[in-house]
Amino acid sequence: MAIAIQPQITLKEFLNLPETEPASEFINREIIQKPMPQGEHSTIQGELIITINGVTKPEKIARAFPELRCTFDGVSIVPDIAVFRWQRIPQTASGKIANRFEIHPDWVIEILSPDQKLTKVLSKLLHCSRNGTELGWLLNPEDESVLAVFPGQRVELYEGVDQLPILEGIELSLTVAQVFGWLSFA
Structure with missing residues (x-):
């Protein structure tokens, strides 16, 4: 039985490849294509971006970007x-937002899709934490929980009415139940 082996490529070679739909990421010298977002994923992603930007953009505190390629420390990821x-x-130089973000995000949010492995996504958040990201969230719609990753790779589980940790300096209050409540029509 023959096993196909993907040739090792460099980050530079990866970045020169055509973009895929959905996006591909480069982690541990491996190309991993993200799953196509579905209803729950898209709903939570959209609502979080509106909510975060609603409190951060007017005061020029921060900005949330959907599906933005971030390349740093040998990886190229596309967080939700x-x-x-x-x-x-x-x-x-003219003061516009750059196309390339070659730095780590301050806060990374990932929404687990049904066909994603929790450990792979958590590994990505831990890599971000090791490289300066202040806060990571891994939302799991299946069990309505959020794993938060803090500096030093500390991981905490949040459920139900638990207040979610927010990036310091952002005046926002959200519970796990509120976030997953966006999925309900009731």
């Missing part, structure tokens, strides 16, 4: 939501 503090958002 990447939040950057305002002063860290890469800019062009």
Whole structure:
């Protein structure tokens, strides 16, 4: 039985490949294509971006970006939501938002899809934490829980009426139940 082996490529070679739909990421010298977002995923992602940007953009505190490629420390990831503090958002010489973000996000939010492995996504958040990301969330719609990753790789589980940790300096109050309540029509 023959096993097909994917040739090892460099980060630079990966970044020169055409973009895929959905996006592919480069982690541990491996190309991993993200799953196509479905209803729960898209709903939570959209509501979180609106909610975070609603309190951070007017005051120029931070900005939440959906599906933004972030390349740093040998990886190129596309978090479901990447939040950057305002002063860290890469800019062009003319003061516009840069196309390439070659730094770690300050807050990374991932929403687990039905065909994703929790350990793979958690591993991505831990890598971000090791490289300066202040807060990571891993939302699991199946059991309505959130794993939060803090500096030093500390991981905490939040459920139900638990208040979610928010990036310092952002005046936002959300519980796990509120976030997953966005999925209900009731």
